[in-house]
Amino acid sequence: MADKQTVNPALRPRPVSPHLQIYRWPVTMATSIVHRVTGVGLSLAAIILAWWLLSAALGPGTYDVFTDVAGHWFGQLVLFGITWALVYHFLNGIRHLMWDFGYGFAVPTAASNSIIVISLSVVVTIVVWILGYWVKGDLAL
């Protein structure tokens, strides 16, 4: 045991705890963070809902300003983003409610339904927008 004392303990390789640069992010971490980000985003999107309702209440002239902005490519991009945030938060929210009832807690289940929620949110958002453009008459299906 005496020879071990010759190694300076301060220079011995120390155990390394998970480090951000080498840490493998579980997909459940991504769904959790995205849930929070989309939640805050939707809180801000409530301002657009208020703007839409107020524009409708103030009359056709004011409403035209809203539809012009919403119909611009950038407006459409923002609205597409809000749609995805809503669909994602909705689907992942159901996942959270299922946890509250005790379902889907096992790590492999939580990981696989994370991937399902992410994929489904993209698919549903695209389908919603295809239907929207179809209703609008800009798209022939």
Add this chain to the structure above:
Amino acid sequence: MSGGSSHDRGTGHFVRERLTSFLLIPLTVWIIATLVAYAGADHAAVVALLTDPINGILMTALVVIGLYHSVLGVQVVVEDYFFDPQRRALLIVNWIAHLLVGAVCLYAIARLVF
């Protein structure tokens, strides 16, 4: 130290967050379906939609329940990243901002209906 922190009112917050999210499931399906159905609709059609009793009530419910859910969610974010006195101030700002947005929404709906 209290002042609305989660440690003394956490259970109530948890229950209200779950209750509002449960109620928002059908309301979210309704708003997405309605907005798709009214894509490209003119002013008259949108006014007709919002003055229709069922859709008007659903929109009011979405505004009230959605914004309350939003208050609860933003509160958690503030409590996670800020400490007093910023936390206390931001929790008040959170309520004021949501009440303002809610007031505009409800004023608009009321103006359309009455």
